[in-house]
Amino acid sequence: MFRYILRRLLQMVLAFFGTTLIVYALTFAGQGDPIQALAGERPVTPAQRAYLTEKYHLDATGVGGFFYRYFDYVKNLLQGNLGESLTGRNIGDILQQAWPVTVRLALIALAVAIIFGVTAGVLAGIRRASIFDNSTLVLTLLVLGIPTIVLAPLAQYFLGVKWQLFPPTAGSDPTFYALLLPGIVLGSLSLATALRLTRASVAENLRADYVRTARSKGLVKRRIVVVHVLRNSLIPVVTFLGVELGNLMSGAIITEGVFNIPGVGFNLFRGIRTEDGPLVVGIVSVLVVVYLVSNLVVDVLYAVLDPRIRYE
């Protein structure tokens, strides 16, 4: 197991540099005129243009220029320096502020998905074709069909503005309560998927031979479901949720925007909009690490859930 993890960690280093190179190349290629983008519709003064061009090596163009800038970036990165955004702020500081709130939001969303999704999925799986099963089917289809860009403002308007059950926006230093509504909105899509997955998996496993054996052995139903069925049914759900954690952190662009949470998605969106190459690459690099680590955790969890799986 230890050797397996070590090998995976070494692979992660390679994957990390590969992805940063690609991301860097893409932002580099897609860059129009970042200085003008920064200024919006105002004319840019020659003094300001010369200053920014020199500071960010924007005059280094073409293939040679690209590698010059990329290696400059990696050199700084290895020294723990993520560089400065085009507005002159330290990207390390930006991320340090943005990550905690995004992690909290993602974990709330994940908790919502696990608590409601898995529980309801198990119940629906046990009582197949019941009213509960059918109504969750309709509800989850509905949620899966509504994109976040519609769901988030609707939830904000009705629960935040009209009935005033939750604060309409969370702000930068939110309470748990203020993050609850965005967390539920963000988690609702994973909740629906987790519910469908659990239900299908539980329903299938209930018909398996080992369940019949356990039942004929005289085991109580509770024990069969919790110990035998649930454990085997969770493998696809854990895979899904592990990958989903990465998605929740990076995919919160819309939710963070609607509820004014200055997290990672919020900053990523701004970086893309203002063509702030250094900021985009900095955020995406960290996201890459999050994905790699959460994938590793999922793989290790398999071995815990299914003793037949062994890693060498």
Add this chain to the structure above:
Amino acid sequence: MRVRRLAAWTALPLAVTLGLAACGSGGDGGSGGSDSSAVSIQIAEPKHLVPTNTTETSGSQVLAGLFSPLVDYDAQNKPYEVAAQSITSTDNKVWTIKLKDGFTFHNGEKVTSEDYINAWNYGAYAPNGQDSNFFFEKIAGYADLQGKAPKAKEMSGLKKVDDLTFTATLTEPYIDFKTTLGYNAFYPMPDAAFSAPGVLKDSYEQAPIGQGPFKMKGAWQHDSKIDVERYDAYPGEKPKVKNIEFRIYQQLTAAYADVLADNLDVLPTIPTESLSTAPTDLGDRYKTSPMSSFQFLAFPTFDKDYSSPDVRKAISMAIDRDEITKSVFKGSQTPARSFVSPVLPGYRENTAGKAGEFNPTEAKKLYQAAGGPSKIVISYNGDGGHKDWVDATVNQLKANLGVDAVGSAEPKFADLLTKVEKKTPVGAFRMGWVMDYPTMEDYLGPLYSTNGSSNYYGYSNPEFDKLVKEGSAAKTQDEAIAKYQQAEDILAKDMPVIPLRFGENVFGHSSKVKNVEMDLFQRVNLVKIEAAS
């Protein structure tokens, strides 16, 4: 055993969630604030908070609280002295600026003429890369501070007379110099801002020290908020509220939801999506006031299709401005038929004359006689909410001129400008302008002069340039305005651009505040605003 391990795995994320959530619940809710007279105002994350480096509205809103300008503008938009005692000149070339006694910076330092000179030199020195660098270009010696390795660090035109007096010598007479001094690039900076002469401390921007009615309360909390409190030693008009929180939003729609729920006090711009519902949502808390923005359609001079003024006039006459402002903008903008904003001294209505009137039959006749192109393209930036009115305009052109017309979106304004500069055929393209100070020259110079900084379409008329120059060198305001108006008449003949709309501040506030006023620069008046009790 195994069951317990499984339980531990599922419990782990939950425990972390709750633990992290507990960490966060220590701070305050971020809404309202503890003091009953704290007022919250929406801004976007400012790019910079150094006076000479701040050109966007959010930064300038915060600076308007922290600093007091030399001059402000009265109801007729004529300048009057605030931090200055007098600003005088006999020849409009050498200006003597006397400061009012009694102004102090928030750290207790007395404001002297040197603080102005140091700040302006810092702004004009090219290697500092300040965004407002060009505001100092009329001062003598500015050229020596430009380039990669400038010859000088200080403009020769700025001279200290005594602690409260200094002179600014310009390269040539400029009648509107006093008016320009209201812009935030002309604020002073204290000695405490500099680590060495001409070198600004990095930390200054995080908590700027000014001489205005409010001082910083703590540092700038990026992406979150900027707190300021009343500065009691301020000698000018005292603000009615003690604390102001400038709360940073990325999206206006989020801020709008907060205003509806009384969670935010002032929203200076109602988002376009909510324009149609805002008057009913907010009732008498929905307000409008004049503002200087000017939207127009420009034609590249390198494109032969549009080189005849008659073609441009015909297109202008085929556009029903009243209909578009009413149906697309819900009356939040007004139709434009002149080349400068109505807020300016010297503005006249309908200077575009017949070309500004909607007249489809005449337009079609003129268009065909002048041989206009069979397909009209209007380019715009897709990120600015311009699609609706461009589509409406294109449909009007199709119907009224009998030609094919399409709108073409570029991702960003920068992409559009790059194409125009490379002379890629983009057809007509949209442009906008907001003034920096209320003079006609601030429109005529940058937009239509041969060397204008925003003249991307390459319009050039020597006679026009000459009149603008004569206007700014005039002896009296009246004489200057007469020259500017003559210049505007040339524009009406040449029609280099088609005026479309003038903007308005469309803003809203919560039920917790009253006396919310906004100025021509989209800034909330921080001295007048009051808490509603």
